[in-house]
Amino acid sequence: MDKSPPETINTEARRASHGAVTLADVATLARVAPITVSRALNSPDSVSETLRSRIRTAVDQLGYVPNRMAGALASAKTKVIPVIVPSLSNVVFIEVIEGVQETLTAHGYQLLLGTTDYNLEREAELVSALLGWAPPGVMIAGLRHLPRTNTILKNAGLPVVEMMEYGARCIDMNVGLSHVRAGMEMAEHLLSRGYRKIGFVGTRLRDDYRARQRYDGMHRRLLESKIASDMLFDYPGGGSQQLGWNALGDILKSNPELDALFFASDEMAVGAILRAQREGIAIPGRIAIAGFNGLPVSTLVTPSLTTIISPRKLMGHTAAEMLLARIAGGSPAARRVNVGLELAAREST
Amino acid sequence: MDKSPPETINTEARRASHGAVTLADVATLARVAPITVSRALNSPDSVSETLRSRIRTAVDQLGYVPNRMAGALASAKTKVIPVIVPSLSNVVFIEVIEGVQETLTAHGYQLLLGTTDYNLEREAELVSALLGWAPPGVMIAGLRHLPRTNTILKNAGLPVVEMMEYGARCIDMNVGLSHVRAGMEMAEHLLSRGYRKIGFVGTRLRDDYRARQRYDGMHRRLLESKIASDMLFDYPGGGSQQLGWNALGDILKSNPELDALFFASDEMAVGAILRAQREGIAIPGRIAIAGFNGLPVSTLVTPSLTTIISPRKLMGHTAAEMLLARIAGGSPAARRVNVGLELAAREST
DNA sequence: CAAGAAAATGGTAGCGCTATCAAAAAATAT
DNA sequence: ATATTTTTTGATAGCGCTACCATTTTCTTG
Incomplete structure (x- = not known):
């Protein structure tokens, strides 16, 4: 019955196993072939109820956790x-x-x-x-x-x-x-509300080309209109809200002619609104603010924020x-x- | 030189390989043993410059991507x-x-x-x-x-x-x-500013036991003080800011005696502040608000938010x-x- | 220049699992 | 009862890589 080949005296492999319980251990304990254990775990229906439960017991008893690497390597999945x-x-x-x-x-x-x-x-x-x-x-x-x-x-x-x-x-x-589309829609909206000097404020725009596309969309639409113009602000800095806060102050000072700001994100826009609140700057009276994303907070700020809602x-x-x-x-x-x-x-x- | 065992006429394995380039392919192309390729990739210093560059060339030429599964399985790392x-x-x-x-x-x-x-x-x-x-x-x-x-x-x-x-x-x-500690510190702070009827507002507190610990800490400290009391609000609902917004309205109505609210997060607290702003509720005059986390926005809202800054x-x-x-x-x-x-x-x- | 040490390379044997095929057992048909 | 199909189980051979040890090559050193 036990026709082991001559070399196999000590079954322990040369390379020390990491002590982890393997499928083979489960198989031994359940007195079935390894492949049956594999099947019991991966396609239970193809194994009889008897063996399945015996195997489950063995698995629980040993605390067996299948090695995904091995499985993945063998099955290429x-x-x-x-x-x-x-x-x-x-x-x-x-x-x-x-x-x-x-x-x-x-x-x-x-x-x-x-x-x-x-x-x-x-x-x-x-x-x-x-x-x-x-x-x-x-x-x-x-x-x-x-x-x-x-x-x-x-x-x-x-x-x-x-x-x-x-x-x-x-x-x-x-x-x-379509981010270009988003920019165009916002341009349309701002135009329809009578704004004519519009700033786009983003950060790291070279990297964040999607924000840049929104600008491009807006820019294109404004050009078409022939009645409005825009400016692009690539504003350096850290956290988005702080950035919007800072940007509002700086831009109003450096470009007082602007009547609307389209921010690359709601977070920046909210930062700007909070700054305006604190300093008593009228929104949209002095300057209009718009964002992008449709974060929940956009409905909570005062004034509530015009934005583009994306289904994230x-x-x-x-x-x-x-x-x-x-x-x-x-x-x-x-x-x-x-x-x-x-x-x-x-x-x- | 070519002493192939009799069976090995067609080297193609029985099981179709997935077409992926393997380390063996690289080895063949570079005319070295597979193990040498392995070394060249994993411990380059142990391979001569000559072979290393020949292997690198082969890798690039074939677009070889090592199979991590196999590597991990073999090395147990x-x-x-x-x-x-x-x-x-x-x-x-x-x-x-x-x-x-x-x-x-x-x-x-x-x-x-x-x-x-x-x-x-x-x-x-x-x-x-x-x-x-x-x-x-x-x-x-x-x-x-x-x-x-x-x-x-x-x-x-x-x-x-x-x-x-x-x-x-x-x-x-x-x-x-220590979240208990956080709660205690906030209690201390609120006490020192004269608040005596304090509400703690959180959500899913059964699950979020860390928030619950902050409440416990606060509660303990308030008990000790013998001059203040607290109430716990486990407020159901979705997004945090909206939740804070809702909670402020409801709680002021149902528990007008409260003079301070400690929220489980800055986001909720900000929601509450925004609600107060919109409705002209004086903070901290009518009710004080505190949060937890120290999110950047906490410094931007008006009034700025008292909070506990955690180094996340x-x-x-x-x-x-x-x-x-x-x-x-x-x-x-x-x-x-x-x-x-x-x-x-x-x-x- | 031989002898020994160090560095570079290769052969072999698995890692733990599953695909494939083959055999055994059970169920069904004749 | 036997032949045939269906279901269940098992034996074998890798998946692609690296650990281990053996071998070859190169470099030292007396």
């Missing part, structure tokens, strides 16, 4: 999905991640987080590094990457969703909104669902989804 | 660290994660994100699942877990850092602040550094770190 975003200090990304996380978790997937700090070089490295985990798909913020990044992702032949912005050319799938969590959900659909082998309803936007005209303009 | 937090909708966790991420990234580690939604059962499952990735360490929010979770983590024999709160009993390492990012940095120190084999400066807190007394009280 993982349930970890890299999500690459520029930064975590921007609420927008957080909410999208939240949406993604909810959907992924619900389907038993795990989220591997990468941040690029708006650096495309770093993004490329990150993509490469994360592909090493042989993920079933990739989620990444933005449509603009280094050529190298695009190549790597295309060659990987995986489902890829690019999030946050909506555009014609994507690697594989795309969920987002929805974006995350949609993106994750599309990816999972592709991973499951099907094709999503659409390859490109424009989640749209909504201008909320409020008291601040 | 990963560079992925699970970070488990209750939720992403609370800025506090975000900033801690940001700190962690910065430190981990700087050392070549990756962050695997898990959220429990304040559910300890889910936390336990998550811990188990994530241990399956054979991580070199674990970071987790909070000191309270299910007994099962504690056992699993202790048995895993890994470095573990518990973050966010500081306490006597931790699994392995602990970085945080520092917490993340410190925690990650301690973990990495342990992973590297050393022992960190301390096993438990109290990052402290600072009460900022401002206009709202």
